[in-house]
Structure formats: C-alpha cells, structure tokens
Amino acid sequence: MSRQLHFNLFLHDTGHHEASWRLPGSDPHANLSLAAHQHLARVAEDAKFDSVFLADSPVLWSDPGRRPAGKLEPTLLLAALAVSTSRIGLIATASTSYNEPFNLARRFASLDHLSGGRAGWNIVTTAGDAAARNFGLQDQPLHRTRYERADEFLQVSTKLWDSWADDAIVADRTSGVHARSELVRAINHSGEFFRVDGALNVPRSPQAYPLLVQAGSSADGRGFAAKWAEAVFTAQPTLAESQEFYADIKRRAAEAGRDPDHVVVLPGIVPVIGATAAEARELDAELDRLIAPQYAVATLAHTLRVDPERLRLDEPLPDDLPSEDEIEGAKSRRTLIVDWARRDHLTVRQLIGKLGGGRGHRTFAGTPVQVADTIQHYFENGAADGFNIMPAVLPSGIEKFAGEVVPILQERGLFRTEYRGTTLREHYGLPRPAHRFVREGALA
Amino acid sequence: MSRQLHFNLFLHDTGHHEASWRLPGSDPHANLSLAAHQHLARVAEDAKFDSVFLADSPVLWSDPGRRPAGKLEPTLLLAALAVSTSRIGLIATASTSYNEPFNLARRFASLDHLSGGRAGWNIVTTAGDAAARNFGLQDQPLHRTRYERADEFLQVSTKLWDSWADDAIVADRTSGVHARSELVRAINHSGEFFRVDGALNVPRSPQAYPLLVQAGSSADGRGFAAKWAEAVFTAQPTLAESQEFYADIKRRAAEAGRDPDHVVVLPGIVPVIGATAAEARELDAELDRLIAPQYAVATLAHTLRVDPERLRLDEPLPDDLPSEDEIEGAKSRRTLIVDWARRDHLTVRQLIGKLGGGRGHRTFAGTPVQVADTIQHYFENGAADGFNIMPAVLPSGIEKFAGEVVPILQERGLFRTEYRGTTLREHYGLPRPAHRFVREGALA
Numbered sequence: 001m002s003r004q005l006h007f008n009l010f011l012h013d014t015g016h017h018e019a020s021w022r023l024p025g026s027d028p029h030a031n032l033s034l035a036a037h038q039h040l041a042r043v044a045e046d047a048k049f050d051s052v053f054l055a056d057s058p059v060l061w062s063d064p065g066r067r068p069a070g071k072l073e074p075t076l077l078l079a080a081l082a083v084s085t086s087r088i089g090l091i092a093t094a095s096t097s098y099n100e101p102f103n104l105a106r107r108f109a110s111l112d113h114l115s116g117g118r119a120g121w122n123i124v125t126t127a128g129d130a131a132a133r134n135f136g137l138q139d140q141p142l143h144r145t146r147y148e149r150a151d152e153f154l155q156v157s158t159k160l161w162d163s164w165a166d167d168a169i170v171a172d173r174t175s176g177v178h179a180r181s182e183l184v185r186a187i188n189h190s191g192e193f194f195r196v197d198g199a200l201n202v203p204r205s206p207q208a209y210p211l212l213v214q215a216g217s218s219a220d221g222r223g224f225a226a227k228w229a230e231a232v233f234t235a236q237p238t239l240a241e242s243q244e245f246y247a248d249i250k251r252r253a254a255e256a257g258r259d260p261d262h263v264v265v266l267p268g269i270v271p272v273i274g275a276t277a278a279e280a281r282e283l284d285a286e287l288d289r290l291i292a293p294q295y296a297v298a299t300l301a302h303t304l305r306v307d308p309e310r311l312r313l314d315e316p317l318p319d320d321l322p323s324e325d326e327i328e329g330a331k332s333r334r335t336l337i338v339d340w341a342r343r344d345h346l347t348v349r350q351l352i353g354k355l356g357g358g359r360g361h362r363t364f365a366g367t368p369v370q371v372a373d374t375i376q377h378y379f380e381n382g383a384a385d386g387f388n389i390m391p392a393v394l395p396s397g398i399e400k401f402a403g404e405v406v407p408i409l410q411e412r413g414l415f416r417t418e419y420r421g422t423t424l425r426e427h428y429g430l431p432r433p434a435h436r437f438v439r440e441g442a443l444a
Numbered sequence: 445m446s447r448q449l450h451f452n453l454f455l456h457d458t459g460h461h462e463a464s465w466r467l468p469g470s471d472p473h474a475n476l477s478l479a480a481h482q483h484l485a486r487v488a489e490d491a492k493f494d495s496v497f498l499a500d501s502p503v504l505w506s507d508p509g510r511r512p513a514g515k516l517e518p519t520l521l522l523a524a525l526a527v528s529t530s531r532i533g534l535i536a537t538a539s540t541s542y543n544e545p546f547n548l549a550r551r552f553a554s555l556d557h558l559s560g561g562r563a564g565w566n567i568v569t570t571a572g573d574a575a576a577r578n579f580g581l582q583d584q585p586l587h588r589t590r591y592e593r594a595d596e597f598l599q600v601s602t603k604l605w606d607s608w609a610d611d612a613i614v615a616d617r618t619s620g621v622h623a624r625s626e627l628v629r630a631i632n633h634s635g636e637f638f639r640v641d642g643a644l645n646v647p648r649s650p651q652a653y654p655l656l657v658q659a660g661s662s663a664d665g666r667g668f669a670a671k672w673a674e675a676v677f678t679a680q681p682t683l684a685e686s687q688e689f690y691a692d693i694k695r696r697a698a699e700a701g702r703d704p705d706h707v708v709v710l711p712g713i714v715p716v717i718g719a720t721a722a723e724a725r726e727l728d729a730e731l732d733r734l735i736a737p738q739y740a741v742a743t744l745a746h747t748l749r750v751d752p753e754r755l756r757l758d759e760p761l762p763d764d765l766p767s768e769d770e771i772e773g774a775k776s777r778r779t780l781i782v783d784w785a786r787r788d789h790l791t792v793r794q795l796i797g798k799l800g801g802g803r804g805h806r807t808f809a810g811t812p813v814q815v816a817d818t819i820q821h822y823f824e825n826g827a828a829d830g831f832n833i834m835p836a837v838l839p840s841g842i843e844k845f846a847g848e849v850v851p852i853l854q855e856r857g858l859f860r861t862e863y864r865g866t867t868l869r870e871h872y873g874l875p876r877p878a879h880r881f882v883r884e885g886a887l888a
Contacts, residue, residue: 021615028615028622032557032647034527058546060645064612065625070647073554076523079557083527085476102502102578103517103543110517113476114524133641134546168508171465171472176734178465178472181509197577201504203476203514220864290620429768 005379005415006386006428007406008051008091008233008266009044011037013068015393016270016361019290021068023393031068037077038084040088040395047402048416050427051089051120053213053233053388054078058098059131064297075107082115085127089424091120091213097146098126098135101156102196108210109161109202117423121229122213122233123224125150127329143328147220149193154212154228156194160186162436163199166304179203185437208433211424217245217332218324226252230430231264233388235333235361237340242267242362243382264428268361268388271371273400280365287392288353296352303334313349317341361390366384375405376414449678449823450830450872451844451850452495452535452677452710453488455481457512460714460805461836463734465512475512475840481521482528484839491846492860494742494871495533495564497657497677498522502542502573519551526559535564535657535867541590542579545600546640553605553646553652557861561650561867566657567672569594571773589774591664593637598656598672600638603631605653606880607643623647629881652877655868661689661776662768670696674874675708677832679777680804681784681835686711686827688804708872711822711827712805712832715815724809731836732797740796747778757793773787805834812848819849820858 013031014020021028030036051409062069074092081090090111094104112119125146132140141149168183187198214229225232232249236242245267250260274280293313301308305322321338324331341351354363357408364371378384391397392415409415421427457475458465465472474480485496498518506513518536524535538548556563558868569590576584585593612627631642658665658673669676676693680686689711694704718724737757745752749766765782768775785795798807808815822828835841852858865871 019620023618023619026616026617034558058550058645060628060643064623064628064647065621066607067622068615069623069628069645071645072557072609073551073646075520076551076554076558079520079523080527083524098544098548100542100579106502107517107520110520113516114478114520129640133639135544136639164508164514169473171467171512173468173470173472176463176466177509178509178511179513181507184504184508184513195577196579197574199504201502201513201515202517203508209736227659428453 002413004429005375005409006264006266007044007047007049007415008053008089008386009038009040009049010053010055010233010268010388010390012390012394015397016390017287017392018067018296019287020393022290023287026069026393031070032072034077034080036395037081040398041081041085041088043395043398043402044049045085045088047321047406048419049088049092049389050386051211051424052081053120054090054093055122056093056095056096056124056125057128057131059128059134062299064293071105073442075111078119079111079114082111082118084141087118087419087422089118089120089211089427090115091122091211091424093122093124095124095126095131096150096153097130101153101194102160102200103199105157105160106159106200106202109200109205110433112205112207112210113202117425119205120211120213120231120424122215123150123154123228124215140328143218143331144220147224150224151227152193153192155157155191156187156189156196158209158433158436159189159271160196160198160200161204161433163187164203165435165437166204166208169203204435205246207423207425208435211428211430217336221332222252225249225263226256226258228426229263231266231428234265234267235336236267236383237336237362239378239381239383242378243381245305246383261432264385264430266386266388267384268390269375270361270363270390271397271401271405272363272365272392273368273397274365275367277366277370280367284363284365284392293349293352297348297356300337300348300352300355303330303337305329305334312346314347316345316347317351326425363392368400371401371405372408372412375409376412379414446857448873449819449853450708450710451488451491451493451859452497452533452830452832453484453493454497454499454712454832454834455484456499456834456838459837459841460834461731462511462740463731464837466734467731467837470837472512474753475514476516478521478524480839481525484660484842485525485529485532485843487839487842487846489529489532491850492863493532493833494830495535495655495868496811497535497564497566498526498537499566500537500539500568501570501572501575502539503572503578506743507739519555523555526555526562530771531562531813531863531866533562533564533655533871534559535566535655535868537566537568539568539570539575540594540597541585542575545597545638546604546642546644549601549604550644550646552601553644553649556649556654557646558650561869563649563651564655564657564675566659566677567598567668568592568659584772587666587775591668595671596635596637596666597771599635600631600633602653602877602880603633604640604642604644605648605877606641608647609879609881610648610652613647648879651867651869652879655872655874661780665776666693666696669693669707670700670702674869675710675872677716678709678711679780680711680827681780681806683822683825683827686822687825690827706874708829708874710832711828712834713819714805714807714836715841715845715849716807716836717812717815717848718809720810721810721814724811728807728809728836737793737796740799742797744781744792745794747774747781749773749778755792758791758793760789762793776808796857807836812844812852814846815849816852816856819853820856823882824859
C-alpha cells in the first residue's frame with residue numbers, strides 16, 4: 001500500500017475561528033458540553049481519523065467576556081470520550097512546567113488502559129506569567145529552563161512507564177502470586193528538577209507510553225521534538241515554510257539517531273469548504289466581520305510584547321518590535337506573526353483577521369476537490385505526513401470535511417477506508433516502545 | 445418522609461478481602477478493567493445507591509507480588525464512569541499533599557460538569573514516606589503539617605470554585621459578550637503553602653463544589669472533617685465506637701457553626717451474605733484461609749512501626765508498641781488495630797484474618813434479613829446516617845446486597861426506590877454551596 005495520509009481533529013468548542021460562537025445556530029456552551037465533544041469525536045471516528053486532540057493551559061487563557069474561556073481538563077474529557085468511541089486516538093495537552101511527573105505519567109498510563117491503547121500526550125512547557133502565578137511563582141521560568149525541565153520530565157515519565165515489564169502480571173490464583181515482583185522496579189530517579197523513587201502504581205499499558213506529541217517550533221522546541229516526539233503539530237502559513245520545517249524536523253530526528261519516519265509531521269490547516277470557491281470565501285469573510293478588533297489587538301500586543309496603543313488598525317506593525325530573543329513566552333509564534341505581516345505587507349486589521357481565523361495556520365478555502373488537491377500537493381511534496389484539521393466552525397466544518405473531502409482522498413488511495421490497527425500508534429504507523437529494562441538486559 | 449439511609453459502594457477490584465482475587469471465578473485483572481468498574485457502578489446505580497467511591501494514594505501501595513497493586517487514577521476512571529451511568533454520585537480520593545490546588549480544583553470542577561453534578565472528593569493528606577519519595581521529598585511532612593496544608597488547600601480550592609458567579613455566562617451572540625467579566629474574579633490567594641492568582645479556567649459547575657468527603661479519624665482528621673466535610677467515611681469495629689464517633693463528629697460540626705445534619709456519617713461495613721448464617725460464616729472462613737500470612741504480617745508490622753520478627757502468629761501483639769504520638773503516618777488506623785487486638789485478646793493470626801477481611805471495618809455476616817436488621821439498628825441508634833458498603837468479594841457481594849438486602853430496607857421505608865434529585869448533594873440531602881462573592885456582597 002502506498003504512503004497514507006494521517007488526520008487529527010483539533011477539538012475546539014464551536015470552531016477555531018474566534019468568532020465562531022457568534023454564528024447563528026452555534027452552541028455557545030459547547031466548551032463545557034460532553035455531548036458536543038462526543039459528537040465531534042464520533043464524526044472524526046466515522047471518517048477514520050487517526051486522532052482527536054485538545055489544547056490546554058492551566059490558566060484562564062482568554063478574556064471570558066469575549067469568547068468561551070472555560071476549558072474542561074483534557075485528560076478527564078478524553079477519559080469520558082474513550083467510553084464514547086472505540087478506535088480513534090485521544091491526545092491531551094499537559095504541561096511539564098506545572099505538573100509532577102508521577103501524577104501525570106500515571107494519568108496518561110490510566111488513559112491508555114481505559115481507552116485500550118489510544119492515549120497521546122501533547123507535551124507543552126506552557127508560556128506566560130499568568131500560568132506561573134497559579135502555581136506559586138511570580139514569573140514564568142526561562143524558556144530554556146522550561147525545556148530543560150521538560151527533558152527531565154520525559155526521562156522520569158518514560159522510566160515510570162518502563163517500571164513494570166510487559167509480562168510482570170501473572171495473576172496465578174493457585175500460588176497466590178499476582179505479579180512477578182522482580183519485574184516491577186523502583187526507578188530511583190534523582191536529577192536537577194525531580195527526585196522520584198517509583199515504581200509507577202499503574203502497570204505497563206497497551207501502548208507502553210502514550211503517543212508523544214509536540215508542537216513548539218522554536219530552536220529549543222525543535223530539538224526537543226527531534227529527541228522525544230513521535231508526532232509534531234506545527235503552524236506553517238505557506239507551502240515553502242512547511243517544506244523547510246518538515247525537512248528540518250526529519251533531519252534533526254536522524255541526527256538524534258532516530259528513524260525520520262518515526263516522527264510524523266502534521267501542519268495545522270483551517271479548511272473552509274464551500275460548494276463553490278466563492279461560497280467558501282464568503283463564509284471566511286462573514287467570520288472575520290464578527291471579530292471584535294479591540295480584543296484582538298490586545299491579544300496581538302500581548303504576544304508581541306508591545307503597548308496596544310502602538311498598534312493602529314489600518315497601519316502595518318511598528319518596525320521596532322522586541323526580537324524573539326527578548327521574549328520568554330511563545331517565541332516561535334511571535335516570529336511567525338511578524339514574518340507573515342511583513343512578507344504580505346499586512347495592516348494590523350488584516351493581520352488580526354488572518355490570526356482570528358486560524359491563528360497563523362494555513363487556511364484552505366475552496367471546494368472539496370480544491371481542498372483535497374491542496375492536501376495531496378503538500379503530502380506529495382515534502383511538506384506534510386498528514387494534517388491537524390482545525391475547522392473554523394464546528395461541528396459543521398468537520399462534518400463537511402468528513403463528508404466531502406475525506407471520500408475524495410479515499411478514492412485516490414491516500415487515506416484509509418477502515419482502521420487496520422487498534423492503538424493510536426498503529427494508526428500513525430509507529431512502533432510500540434520496547435521495554436528498556438529488558439532491552440538493557442537488567443531483567444534478563 | 446421519614447429519615448432515609450444513604451449507601452456508598454466502595455469500589456475495590458475483586459473485593460475488599462485481600463485474598464478475593466484468588467477465588468475461583470474472580471477477574472484478577474479487574475483493577476485495570478473499565479468493564480469491571482462499569483458493571484459495579486451500574487449494579488449500584490440500579491439499586492439507587494447515593495454514590496460509588498475510589499480510594500487512592502500516589503504510590504505503589506501494596507506488594508504487587510501478593511495482590512493486584514495497579515490502580516487507575518480515580519478522577520479519570522470516574523470521568524469514564526460518568527458516561528456509563530446517569531444518576532449515581534462519583535467520589536474520587538485525591539491528596540492535598542501531592543497535588544497543586546489549581547490543577548486538582550480544575551479536575552473536580554471538570555468531573556462535575558462532565559457528570560452533570562455528580563462529583564465528590566474524598567480529601568486525604570496521604571500518609572507514608574514512600575509517597576513522599578515520588579514527589580521530591582525524603583520523608584513525609586509531619587501529620588500536623590499535612591493537615592495545615594490540607595486546610596489551606598481547601599481554602600484555595602473553594603475560592604477557585606467561587607471565582608465564577610453562577611450567572612457569569614450570558615453567551616449573547618448579538619453583542620458578542622460571552623461572560624460578564626465582572627462576575628469572573630481573580631482570587632489572589634497568598635498563604636503559607638500556596639500562592640494562586642486564579643480565576644479558575646472552568647466556570648462554576650452544577651454542584652458549585654464537588655461533595656467534600658473525609659475519612660481521617662485522628663483528632664486532626666476530626667477537626668478537619670468538622671470544618672470542611674459533608675460526608676465522612678469511618679472504620680468503627682463496634683456499635684459503641686460508631687455511636688461515640690457519630691456523636692463526636694456532629695458535636696464538632698455544631699461547634700464549628702455548621703448544621704450537624706449537613707455532615708453525613710457513613711461507617712464502613714463488610715457485608716458477608718449467605719442464604720443461611722452458616723453459609724455466610726463459611727464464605728468468611730474460606731477467604732481467611734487464602735490470606736498469605738507472611739505478607740499480612742509484614743503489612744501489620746509496617747502499620748505498627750515494629751520489626752516484623754517481633755510479631756508471632758500465635759501470640760498476642762507485643763506490649764511495647766510505639767504510641768500514636770510517635771507515628772507520623774495513619775495515626776487513627778494504628779490505634780484502631782491495637783485497641784481491637786487488646787480488647788478481643790486476639791493473636792496476630794486472628795488479627796490479620798480480621799484485617800484482611802475488612803481492614804478494621806465492621807463485618808456483618810448473616811442472612812439478608814440479619815444484615816438489614818443490623819443496618820437498621822445502627823441507623824436508628826445514633827451510629828450512622830448510612831453506610832460505606834465494602835463487599836469482601838466483588839462483583840458478587842454488591843449483586844447480593846443490591847438484590848437481597850436493599851429490597852428489605854426499601855420495604856421498610858428506610859431507603860429510596862427511585863432517585864429524587866439529579867446531583868450527588870441532592871442524593872445525600874445536602875444544600876448546594878452558595879456563591880461566596882455574592883454572599884459577601886462583593887459583587888452586589
């Protein structure tokens with residue numbers, strides 16, 4: 001079988017466009033609704049998507065006056081969705097800066113057991129002082145420090161997931177031996193950030209580890225991805241930038257001694273689908289009209305670390321913005337926005353329209369065939385192994401994509417018509433992690 | 445309607461007897477099985493139980509060689525069970541010593557949204573050095589310090605649950621106002637253990653707070669319960685001790701300025717049900733024969749902080765045991781065990797038989813009518829508002845209790861035949877917490 005596309009649905013309430021909740025017929029309470037999430041997950045599963053995904057930050061992220069700001073905790077919401085689905089992967093974002101490895105490793109192992117091997121973890125270091133201030137800190141740790149902690153967090157987590165051998169449990173009623181104790185090991189980790197004795201109190205799960213996913217695109221983020229990630233979400237506004245990023249991640253993975261095919265690159269796209277190209281463009285424009293500019297300007301100013309007064313709606317960005325090096329927050333996002341505005345000579349108003357729609361991701365507006373053509377073009381030209389689908393409006397955007405774009409790609413032999421495996425890693429064509437204690441001979 | 449009994453099912457794999465997994469027909473993998481937990485929750489819900497409950501500790505608690513030691517993380521498991529049930533309450537244990545308030549308050553608010561108002565939190569401080577060593581510490585914090593942290597943890601958590609007013613969300617599409625920002629407040633907590641700015645990123649949930657449950661019976665534990673708990677689980681081996689505990693908790697709650705009826709006291713009982721009293725006793729004895737004494741002695745020695753060599757199976761406990769004051773672990777449990785052994789003149793072998801069956805809880809062995817009679821006697825004589833049901837063997841123990849004991853109590857008018865409310869607090873007859881910002885007039 002030829003190389004196959006992979007699709008993830010990025011779950012996001014009423015849609016990724018920040019004004020989507022204001023459309024007639026939207027459910028403005030979808031962010032807190034189990035039923036709304038169950039529906040989205042089932043539509044994606046019926047379309048044979050690899051996975052669904054929830055972003056997250058442990059902070060009230062946006063102004064609750066302006067858009068739905070409440071977010072159910074992702075690992076719990078996905079545990080509920082595990083019961084409502086049977087095959088699709090379930091990827092939760094969680095922060096290495098504001099969790100303890102024992103607790104988080106345990107939650108992902110539990111989700112993997114509950115879902116029969118469908119858990120994934122989008123690993124984030126969480127930018128922003130506001131989050132730090134929910135956890136006893138005055139300011140966020142330095143960008144570099146956050147990544148150092150993330151690296152040790154992964155060392156601890158993988159040791160914990162390896163603390164039970166796959167065949168530790170024997171459950172022999174007659175002898176009264178439930179597990180072979182010698183195959184359950186303390187990890188006795190002691191490092192710069194963590195000291196954790198272990199073993200984990202959850203036996204090795206169907207996938208061994210949750211699928212490890214990463215989305216930071218700074219130099220630190222790419223280095224981390226090359227070392228740890230099996231799937232990478234990324235925001236790339238053009239084909240050329242997607243190709244550059246794709247090649248860079250594969251090269252870095254190879255340099256780290258890994259098989260580049262074992263890092264799946266998934267750019268985010270915002271498909272806006274119309275019966276005609278004109279209809280698609282009209283939907284796009286309607287959404288942009290619903291953005292409240294004063295809030296969008298404040299958000300942009302925060303990301304760029306400038307005084308909002310200096311951003312004029314009908315003028316370009318100021319020339320003297322802080323550089324990426326001066327920012328301890330989401331570095332790569334700042335650079336993406338600035339480069340985009342300068343390259344396309346955008347005014348602040350035009351820029352916030354584009355950011356409101358896809359937050360820097362590529363918008364594909366067109367007919368189903370046009371959207372399928374673009375996806376295929378990226379896939380066959382070194383820009384993507386698949387896509388992180390971010391419909392501007394939900395549930396209609398994924399219903400249209402599933403109903404009208406997926407069948408075209410299936411007919412072209414580029415996307416599965418049935419699931420072949422049962423675990424999330426099997427969907428993405430990735431190997432199950434071997435048990436390191438066994439591999440290292442310690443338990444021979 | 446006359447005063448009504450309340451029942452909680454304490455979920456525990458193959459049963460509360462430590463040898464239950466060795467019985468023919470048991471599922472020795474039940475501890476990791478969603479289906480096994482779904483079945484138990486549904487049996488309890490069909491019997492109109494108030495709630496199900498999961499104990500927990502963030503550590504590999506028992507020797508995995510001896511019995512099923514893996515435990516799925518409770519908030520995730522209950523999020524899954526929220527989908528599989530519709531009315532029964534869902535109580536998860538979580539530690540105030542090894543969590544951050546923002547993360548845990550958010551998980552319980554999320555569980556309450558996902559379940560439509562059925563979340564409960566059994567608040568524990570987590571005894572033992574082994575748990576501490578999974579979180580960067582060498583030894584557990586002092587007993588008193590753990591309770592001080594727990595108290596501040598509850599202050600922070602309740603502030604976070606009050607950080608959104610009940611009517612904050614307006615979701616007005618036309619004006620683009622999703623929430624009234626002035627009804628979403630930072631909490632700006634700064635105390636001895638925690639600094640948390642807030643607001644929570646989950647709006648106020650159906651029950652406002654999860655039902656607050658507590659189970660420690662030391663002086664510190666009782667003081668904490670009187671201040672915070674709405675339901676109390678307790679291990680009391682005799683009627684007289686249950687009566688003393690019941691009166692003490694109600695008195696302490698009144699002294700703390702609370703309505704004593706708003707603290708529901710639920711002693712744990714281990715019902716062993718037979719068609720005849722002789723059959724019930726035989727089941728009890730069969731289980732005890734399956735206990736492996738060398739492991740049970742090691743556990744007992746650990747709890748009492750003595751050298752295992754000093755415990756002889758056919759002799760009484762040594763006289764010179766460490767006192768409760770010398771123990772920083774589970775103080776009340778140590779005292780319960782020592783008092784019981786001395787009062788009933790038990791040998792070590794007899795003691796571990798009784799502990800293996802119910803871990804210090806009262807075993808009611810008998811016919812369905814005998815078990816119902818004892819429950820009624822406790823209920824009507826100031827010893828209990830209901831019971832935490834801990835079957836020695838699962839699922840058979842809860843199936844028998846639901847099928848044979850519950851109907852007798854329903855016929856006697858002591859237990860509901862239908863749910864009347866939809867939330868966990870409504871099942872227990874408790875009021876929904878008022879919004880403190882509103883009550884204090886700050887948002888008038």
